[in-house]
Amino acid sequence: MQLRYLHSRNNMLKLIFSTSLAHTKLRKLWLSTYSSLSGDKNLILMGPPGAGKTSVGRILGQKLGCPFVDVDDDVLEKNWNMSVSNKLQDVGDDQFLEEEGKALLTFSASGSVISLTGSNPLHTTSMQHAKKNGIVVYLDVHTQDIIERLEGMKVDRIVGQRSGSSIGDILQKRKQFYKKWHDVRVLCQAGDSIEVVADKVIDAVKRYQNSESETFISTRSTGSDLDHRKGTVKYFSDAVIEGLAPDGGLYVPENSLPKLTAGEWNRLVRSTYAERAQIILEKCIHPADVPAATLGEIIEKAYGENFACTKIAPVRHLVGNQFILELFHGPTASFKDLALQFMPHLFAYCIPKMCNYLVLVATSGDTGSAVLDGFGRLSDVDKQRIGVFCLYPEDGISQVQKLQMIACQGQNGWSLGIESNFDFCQNTIKQMFTNSDYAGFLTAEYGTILSTANSINWARLLPQLVYHASAYLDLVSQGIISFGSPVDVCIPTGNFGNILAAVYAKQMGIPIRKFICASNQNNVLTDFIRTGHYDLRGRKLQPSNSPAIDILKSSNLERYLHLLTNNDGQLVKQLCGQLQTQGHFQLQSNLLGLLQQDLIGDWCSEKDCLEAIRSVYGATGYILDTHTAVAKVVADRVQDRTCPVIMSCTAHYSKFAPAILKALRIEEIKQSPLSQLHLLNSFNPLPPAHRTLLGMLKQNENQKSHVCAADSNMVMNHVELFIQNLFLKVR
Template identity: 55%
Template sequence: MNPATFGKLLAKVRKLRTHMLFAQFGSSYFTTAWLSNHITKPHERNILLMGPPGAGKTCVGRIVGQKLGMPVIDIDDDVLERTWGMSVANKLSEIGGDGFIEEECKAVCNFNATGSVISLTGSNPLHSDAMHHLKKSGLVLYLDVDTEDIMQRLSRMKVNRIVGQDAGVSMREILLYRKQFYEKWLDARVLCGTGDSVEDVADKVLRTLGRYEDSESEMFISTRSQRSSDPKFFSDVVIEGLAPDGGLYVPKKGFPKLEPSEWLRISTMPYAMRAVAILENCIHPMDVSPVDLSKMVHRAYGQNFANQSVAPLKHLTDHQHILELFHGPTASFKDLALQLMPQLFAHCLPQMCNYLILAATSGDTGSAVLNGFRNLKDSDRERIGVLVFFPEKGVSEIQKLQMTGFQEGNAKSISVLSDFDFCQRSIKQMFGDSNLMGHLAVEYATVLSTANSINWARLLPQVVYHCSAYLDLLRNRTLAFGDPIDVCIPTGNFGNAMSALYAKQMGIPIRKVICASNHNCIISDFIASGEYDLRDRKLLVSNSPAIDILKSSNLERFIHHVSNGDGTLVQNLFLNQERERFFKVSETLRQKINLEVQAGWCSEDDCLKAIHEVHTKTGYIMDTHTAVGKVVADRIHDKTCPLVLCSTAHHGKFALAVLKALQCQNIPQDPVEQLDKLCTIGGREQMHEALLKCMRDSGSHSHKICQADFNTLADEVENMIQDSFLRVQ
């Protein structure tokens, strides 16, 4: 089967699956009137409103039922009290909490209805049999209301105890305990903002229902899309990685925009819960159910990060704050995406094929993607492999040791005697080689995909930490919601910068994104001039190798964004780049670009000087990439609002350069000894323990080194497939 035929078959399977479940939607595109007229009156299915006491289920149910012209049933009033012939309060007093839940279950399991809006009791989800019976009849919407709002409502209602609340247990504690049961049964979450009225919640319920009725709202298109292009579902773009026309996938109608009250609510949550709340708005529940998504997110950000805050925001000096993105297992910001992306990938895969993930890296992506995919469950590792290509002389020694530790199983790395751009270009060439893709599909039932930031599932989780940084400033009262911030990001491939712009699209008040380059300043030159010129430009080795990139992949998403989705323009520009190694945007478009981003670059000397100065003044040790950002931010930022500086890697990954910057004498050559030296300077609290342990356990790994030849790399891909998927069981 050739790749084109396989792709069409996969699209048909996905489309059929989706339509068999429910259609899709984007909440911001519906008015109440539209919903009332267009939501299918579900003669065979109910709308089930679930939530704790005080969530407003009964009142919301009445409003929704009236809007949709559907019967309204309240389980308390219309089922339990009629069945028992007494009030719920009297029944609870008579038999106690455990007995009440059992009797409630019996009554509910004898109840049947169709085409109704049903307000559940707060305790229905505590009994599995009751919820299995109810859930079969319709769609369960969880009214996720702020605990403080619930406490106030219950106080006004003079409710001081609920089912299951034992003596000595506070109302707040029992509400927290109950949350796990609501999270278990939901089909979709209705995230209620702080202070939302019953009418507000009812409108959100209607919009959530609308999400299941519009199949086109959350589709994805290529950045080079023409009108005739076939849009794809989230699962499709995660699996495919790169669009067939060579473009990158983006949401057809952009990102959903959250309301200020919703952001205020999310700001009170820990990082993993913030991620769930944000990503649920970006991933349709029929692609990844809220229950599955929550499990993946908590697995990704649970025990894998050394800091409890996952991505803590720390004050540096004056208006500057550092967003530490390096507390994951491989000490890089890439972990924030690559602890989650492999799980999303495995979830979306059809069972019919094996998949080999290819990644090119200038340093940090390699170890992060290898770590993330190696940690998949056994059944997924049997059909998903990952192969990383990295430049032999273009990464730090510690980065190389991290990657070359992966040489067996489903995760391997190979170095290439060239630079990152060659590695990335070769991978894109493989995806465009129909003969190669067809050969791998026919001979090995294997499909290639990518884990670089061109893959949407790699980019999307990065949006979360930009949102989270603003919410931390909100929570610690540095600003009020709506006050702007600027963000400074050391960038080469533009993925991290693009994710900040997407956070802005979701409603985070980011004024400007400042892009910081080292002396490979292709991005800053483009933003200043509107010309992207690769002619006669050579990649220069630097102390910040993760941004040693000349061909910036995610710039294509940015131009699509600022040109209001002009696929023809994007296609012409990037085809010209491939042919001529050059393109230029119009002056009008360049001015629009400058409204969104600013840019600058930093010399090697200034980078090291910044590390020394910051340590001298504050005791804080930056890595070389953060230092590039610091230098550029100091030059560009006007200091009229807070600035968030993204610290994309731990300083220990670049120990040799950092020790030189700190003017240390007698610097050891051994990487472990270098890390120990940094411990004596910054203290143990500034060291990355997982990185230190990795280096101590690694020893010296031999690894394969390839010539810079496309066919050689293609052969290594085939060898990897044979080793991974043709093993004798």
């Protein structure tokens, strides 16, 4: 059946559904799936029975001045010459789904609002047919709300519901199909009127069509740079692929991150971690770069079976009003897994298929193994075109961390110990990026382009805001707070990325009051937060029991400065230039005042760190790792106890076994890391042993690391040799 326009469309319809090819600035095909939308596109409403598709569709038809088609009434019943309920009784569920799909295959329309049935998405061929000429909008209503609506409508059974299964079971099962087909999601809340939902649909489709509004800039971009950047606009995919901006700055969204309403956040209180990640990241990643269905597939790979805890990042009560956010349940036992089980698949999707990419990483301990493991999980095809090369301070990480990196080396990954500190490793990687001769040589000789998976890459930082948001929602779910009540967060950090992710979570609407930045004796951030003076002169990195925060030059602080200065790229460029050439910079007093409204900084000595581990274990039976112990000491010192504080537990204590055993005053410490872990496990501690970590150590206990002198040219030679072995020469 072919529908024609019933009357002319108004200006609203033209705005939403028509974009002239002649006036559309198409982006590089390998960067996105963006295509121009014509006036013939249908707006297809999809969702479970009771979601309000028909009611919303009628309102949309009126608002947009276009035909409305209800598949139940206008397609199925006309095709079958009988009611849908009678058809279902006649043929049964399985045959009904097939007949329903065939009927949809015979239907075509243009420029219409179409309401699908709740079960249409279960039929693949018919949905492929419908999507060819339509934008599929998923009306995402919470399962419990749907159940209550169906009960009110006296519906006690839906298509596909077998004996012994509930409506809730079927609705939950159907979510995988809605995720598979939708282009746009509209998060519906209990109490939303039909008019409100219709307006949400219009706003969501406008955003779907307008990728130009979600561009990225460098933290060092000036006004003149932005005025003269025609032809060089950067999108999410560019930020993922390039990692570092050409001017040495870091990529950030040109406009602020989207803010969810309190009602939308409340919708996520009862959701799983993966469901929260899907909705938050859909808001932050334009579908022109990564379609919603593809994003869903990546999230399933990232947070499916890779984590030992089904809650992915659970929140545990510790003592008083202090809570622990456990971020160590991933395969390499650190918070880096929360981003690096996700980012590699995103990176593989975004990069052009005809190029080789080498991902360069500097690690102060945990990032290296997490990057190697994450990129090692790519498909064999992707591993043939994406390599990973990690630099780490040879004497600046724990023995377990070193063995982990060796264990995670594989077909496409390698790690190299440097006889220096983390700052040297990080600066060397930045030199390789900014050395156009070297980067050009690698491209010309080996067809290889450099990128990074450090938190200087926006795609590394973005997934981290999810677990800060999720932790808050878990406290709401547990009845500790109601949504809107403030919390503080206390985060051990050296590179500032983890705490910056919490800042971004607040920007999206999570009510975080104070960000407590916890440092060890490498306390440059503490001094900066207190005085506004970032001063590296005369400082030497001091190795500690918390090596992941043994950092003096905090890369992600640049992004925070960009926020703090209201996106003043000129000032950020000036401050970073002063730090590079003079070793320090000073914030203006007004900016320092703004900073101190958000941040509290303090630091913890080695002695206090070990004492905290011992005292917490004695009081609760819970073993903190050496970084979380730093957070605990600082939180005890600075929190005012008027609201809960969530402390980020950034790694499993097993990775720092010698320090933990020392803290617990165990005199005889065996040399073998594996023996140390077995000794710790004999205490039956909380949390229990990390099984994946134990397995890695068993397989690689006697492996040796590869070491290089602190010489940038020698490091670049090692990188070239790795590329030679991994990729075929272009010539």
